[in-house]
Amino acid sequence: MYTMGVDIGSASSKAVILKDGKEIIATAVLQVGTGTTGPKKVIDNALAKAGLTLDEMDNVVATGYGRFMLEEANQQFSEISCHAKGNFFQIPSTRTIIDIGGQDAKVIKLDSKGSVTQFFMNDKCAAGTGRFLEVMSRILEVGLDEMEAYDSRALEPATVSSTCTVFAESEVISQLASGIAVENVIAGIHRSVASKACALVYRAGLEDDVVMSGGVAQNGGVVRAISKQLNRHVNVAPNPQITGALGAALIAYEENIKGLKIQKEKKIND
Known part of the structure; x- marks a missing residue:
């Protein structure tokens, strides 16, 4: 069974193809998001890598800012559900997720089974997001x-x-004009982003293990700043940009299994 998850953000499009809900067989990331040809291209890229066609996908789930505009998707699920599922699949010890994308930042708390118990999101201001950087x-x-x-x-x-x-x-600009070194300014910028993320963490309630995902997780300076402010190690998800798409592909698999069970039960009852 092949399922695809597509995460359409404001700044990038991501796709993941799974085999039997366990094996990642293709991933693709394009730095163009909703309102562009990015979603279609990222799907085509992932399919080409897997050597498959869209017709061979048993289910396609979309998530992210532009999820309702993807015609290829059979279902749509929230970013919170998909990021929770994707991070927990990769790191089962995850209890606190810090996800910073192009246009928002979110913190998600999980229980030992990977279910969402709390979340907070900042999507009203670009400060503290990838756009700010x-x-x-x-x-x-x-x-x-x-x-x-x-x-x-x-x-x-x-x-x-x-x-x-x-x-x-x-x-x-004023700091640069006054002669402050670029290195120090950048460290200050990273610390500012970290402060906003950590404020969300404390609202949700900090619990180990902490895992960071999203495009900003690729910036080690921000990761270090968050780790320092939380006074604990922060794990970075493998290929952090694709966690939402991975979660969507996992949900696509689960939803397909549910559908097959319903069909089987219906046949038995008939």
Whole structure:
């Protein structure tokens, strides 16, 4: 049985194909999200890697910001459910998930069975999200993939106190103009993102193990800042960008199994 999960975010599109609900046979990520050709392309990429066609998929589940616009999907499920399922599948000891994507940040608490017990989400402001880092990257003229290395060289993180991306932009420009080293500014930016994520963690209630997913989890500077503020180790999910799509593929498998059982019971009753 082949199932596909597609996570359509504001900044990227991700797809995962599973075999029998256990084996990941293809993944694809494109840095273009909802409202673009990204979702269709990411599906095509994943299918090409797997050597399969869309008709061979037993079920397709969509999640993310643009999930209701994906015509190829048979069902849609919330990001919370899918990220919980995807992270728990990869790291069963997960109890607290910190997921920071392009346009939102969320913290999800799980019980020992992987069920969601609490969650909080910040999707009203770009501050503390991947979008915030993109804006800062442009101002600093430092690539997103370079920011972690700069952070590791920082001696004294700058203070980025603004809670709004626009004001933080002005604050960072002023710091650079006053001669503060780029490394210290970047470390301060990472610390600012971490503070917002940790505030959500404390609202949800901190419990080990802590796992980070989402595109921002690829930035080791942010991971280190969160770990320092929480005063505990923070695991990073394997291939953190695909956890939502993976969860969607897992749910697609479970839903298909449910459907087959219902059909079997109906035949017996008939």
